[in-house]
Amino acid sequence: MMLDTLTQDLDMLKLIGDSNTQTSLLKVQDLPMKGRGYVATQDLAAGTLIHIASPLATVVSEEWRPETCMGCFAFSYPKRMKVKTVVDQDLVAWWQRSVMKKSTVKKPFSLGHVAFCTDQCKQNYLETTGDDAWYTWLTCMYRLEHYTPTKTTTMYGSDDDLEDPTTVLDDDKALRMYLDKLWDRAATTTSTDDLDDSDRTMCRFIVSCLVQHKTSGTDFDALWDMQDNELGHIRHLQGSTTEIQHAMHLYQHIVSAMTSPIKSASATVPVVLGPHDLTPGLFRAIYYREMANSFGLWEQSKDGDAVTDDLELLGFGIYPSAVYFNHACEANAIKIRHGRAMHFYTKRAVARGEEVCISYGNVDAPFQERRQRLLDHYHFVCACTRCLSEL
Numbered sequence: 001m002m003l004d005t006l007t008q009d010l011d012m013l014k015l016i017g018d019s020n021t022q023t024s025l026l027k028v029q030d031l032p033m034k035g036r037g038y039v040a041t042q043d044l045a046a047g048t049l050i051h052i053a054s055p056l057a058t059v060v061s062e063e064w065r066p067e068t069c070m071g072c073f074a075f076s077y078p079k080r081m082k083v084k085t086v087v088d089q090d091l092v093a094w095w096q097r098s099v100m101k102k103s104t105v106k107k108p109f110s111l112g113h114v115a116f117c118t119d120q121c122k123q124n125y126l127e128t129t130g131d132d133a134w135y136t137w138l139t140c141m142y143r144l145e146h147y148t149p150t151k152t153t154t155m156y157g158s159d160d161d162l163e164d165p166t167t168v169l170d171d172d173k174a175l176r177m178y179l180d181k182l183w184d185r186a187a188t189t190t191s192t193d194d195l196d197d198s199d200r201t202m203c204r205f206i207v208s209c210l211v212q213h214k215t216s217g218t219d220f221d222a223l224w225d226m227q228d229n230e231l232g233h234i235r236h237l238q239g240s241t242t243e244i245q246h247a248m249h250l251y252q253h254i255v256s257a258m259t260s261p262i263k264s265a266s267a268t269v270p271v272v273l274g275p276h277d278l279t280p281g282l283f284r285a286i287y288y289r290e291m292a293n294s295f296g297l298w299e300q301s302k303d304g305d306a307v308t309d310d311l312e313l314l315g316f317g318i319y320p321s322a323v324y325f326n327h328a329c330e331a332n333a334i335k336i337r338h339g340r341a342m343h344f345y346t347k348r349a350v351a352r353g354e355e356v357c358i359s360y361g362n363v364d365a366p367f368q369e370r371r372q373r374l375l376d377h378y379h380f381v382c383a384c385t386r387c388l389s390e391l
């Protein structure tokens with residue numbers, strides 16, 4: 001595939017400037033049947049680097065934590081990552097300074113699989129986060145890992161206790177009111193069901209977003225501009241109460257893990273995200289925006305190009321400035337991960353005013369199959385040029 005060399009990338013980077021600002025090569029526009037999307041502001045040659053996006057938050061999948069660098073998403077399977085994050089005196093000093101004067105750690109301990117490929121990569125990562133966000137995040141991760149549900153009450157007596165949402169499915173306002181009412185109950189109930197690996201990954205992701213919200217509010221503001229997929233998701237599942245309960249369960253787990261007393265053999269862990277940082281509204285905003293807006297972070301192939309079946313999904317992330325790339329089954333742009341940044345290139349020449357799209361996954365399948373996959377995974381009916389021509 002024809003792509004720019006690294007030197008050209010760096011030149012273009014200078015041209016683009018801050019990765020989170022809208023580039024002059026693209027602008028956001030309202031598009032028929034698709035909501036907002038990027039269009040080219042000038043003629044673009046094939047292979048042009050058109051956008052670089054950095055994440056608001058990322059997460060490493062539960063199953064690949066030992067082998068994935070949380071800074072650059074390098075993957076070392078079957079070897080483990082070299083630089084383990086150890087809870088050390090710096091974190092304890094921060095606890096003493098900012099939250100709990102009498103904090104102690106009896107002996108240093110490794111924080112699960114929070115690991116980096118090199119000291120330099122860790123250093124680079126810390127420079128982008130800053131001490132407050134890093135220590136808040138570490139404390140939260142420790143809490144998530146060491147929290148064991150002890151209460152035996154369940155959220156609802158049975159599924160039947162949930163009202164039937166199907167009568168309000170077609171009405172935005174009524175459905176939202178119904179969900180608000182339901183979620184008010186989530187704030188006062190407890191669940192003890194087990195979480196699976198993907199639930200744990202999601203909990204860590206949501207907590208990472210909450211930490212961003214608490215420690216760098218302005219970066220987080222970009223999330224509010226993203227498409228909220230809550231109603232679309234509930235409708236697609238025809239008002240499944242199981243799905244709603246599952247989301248509430250994750251919410252409850254996070255609240256309990258963040259606020260319960262946690263005392264291990266090594267340390268007493270302070271509360272750094274309080275109840276006001278963990279409202280159902282904030283949880284829903286993140287949880288239902290992650291859907292259809294996040295990017296998978298895949299293991300990279302040797303040639304750094306397309307994602308193939310033998311590559312692992314190492315995690316995912318929200319890249320606010322990149323959410324305006326709509327999908328096309330014959331995309332004119334492609335995304336390539338460089339460390340934790342996403343670079344977007346044109347695949348062919350794009351004319352000024354033309355929409356710039358990427359493909360959300362594999363588009364080799366025939367029309368009906370492609371359409372169903374997009375509906376199931378992203379809850380939209382594809383209105384790209386290729387699909388419209390195959391209708």
Ligand SMILES: C[S@@+](CC[C@H](N)C(=O)[O-])C[C@H]1O[C@@H](n2cnc3c(N)ncnc32)[C@H](O)[C@@H]1O
Nearest residue numbers: 034035036227292323324326327380382383384
């Ligand atoms: C990542 S967002 C893209 C930005 C979004 N259009 C917006 O206004 O915020 C993905 C959503 O855009 C819409 N979308 C993207 N590609 C589309 C397509 N080919 N046809 C119809 N809708 C599309 C769908 O609503 C999808 O859930």
